Amino acid sequence: MFVFRLDTHSGVPPYLQLVQQVRQAVLLGFLQPGDRLPLIREVVEDLAINPNTVAKAYRQLEQENLVTGRPGQGTFVDEQQSPAMSASTYTSLRRGLATWLRRAYAAGLDEQAVDALVASVRQQTRSEDVA
């Protein structure tokens, strides 16, 4: 059974954390089509979290066509219509990133510096896309 976790210091709203965890798990294959997500009540009692938060996350996942809720049965992961990326693209991106990370560490950056650099470049790329 899929298990959610919450990071209360990330600044990311809890419902969005749940959404992102399912998205990632689907992308990485930890969640497969037909898998059942935990019931809202199960997530609530596990994390001591507001049920509306879980319901909101599940609604958003349904809107994104990642999952389907079946009344009385639960929420199930859908067959993905168009995979976000092919396995080979995923592998190649991952290798490229690993190479880059090794270079960054070799150049003396630590994890925090890497995170800051990634955030800064991401920000720049985003503003270039908008412009």
Next chain:
Amino acid sequence: MTATGFALRTDGVGKRYRKGWALRDCTLDLPAGGVIALVGPNGAGKTTLLRLVVGLLAPSTGTVEVLGHDVADSTPQTLSRVGFLAQDHPLYRRFTVAEMLRFGRSCNLRFDQELAERRLAKRGIPLDRRAGTLSGGQQAQVALALALAKRPDLLVLDEPVASLDPLARHEFMQVLMGAVAEDGVTVLFSSHVVHELERVCDHLVVLDQGRVTLTGDIDTLLAEHRLLVGPRTTHDLDRSAAVVEAVHSDRHTTLLVRDGGLPAAPGWQARPVALEDLVLAYLRRSSEPSATVPSGVAA
């Protein structure tokens, strides 16, 4: 769900004790069907507001409407829809848990004893123990089970987890959130701890020195606010109404802004703000001596 869709509406509510105003100009519209946190430092007026809501106090000014009914015109029927758990979960120490349940059943129009027994059994709390011999966490569980056995539409809790250790706190919230999921009860609770609020509530009311300084749906509040970090600015940013707080270091300025605020200038980074930081910024702001110029903290 009530006819109005509001669990609680207050209009211009104030409460004056002999030593002065504990609460002033309190106007709130809080929706039913969610979890509402009332946050503020000790002495902010939280307990006063909660006691006004459940009818244990009468307001000096304004009106309090709970589940669509003016609290001033409460009847046993309207009161039976509201549960109240006072600070420190008071129980009769020499009563056994079973006696507490019998007492609860005889004092309430509606009381689901079976539900309470099931909840307590799930937590392994024996019915034949005297309340005074239970641990703090278990006493809190008994008090919560009693309050929920009323099957209230609105449950009001005054600092329910303040006296509990982290594990007991988590267990208490598990049961409380479970009740929201299963029974659809609307929860209004006060807390002077802002940590971990985000995971349990939908709606927030920040109270300081007897006044409401921030209220709203939490996702909306978080979406409306952001932190802007950039080069130190001598600009008159602080005076802009959109700036909640400005903190300056030698080279950087960090601004907490509310939407409609400043356009992102080059060199500035926008970041989401965590709920805890948002609440603290508003509390710091309202504790500043002059409310006319919401200027920042110069470092």
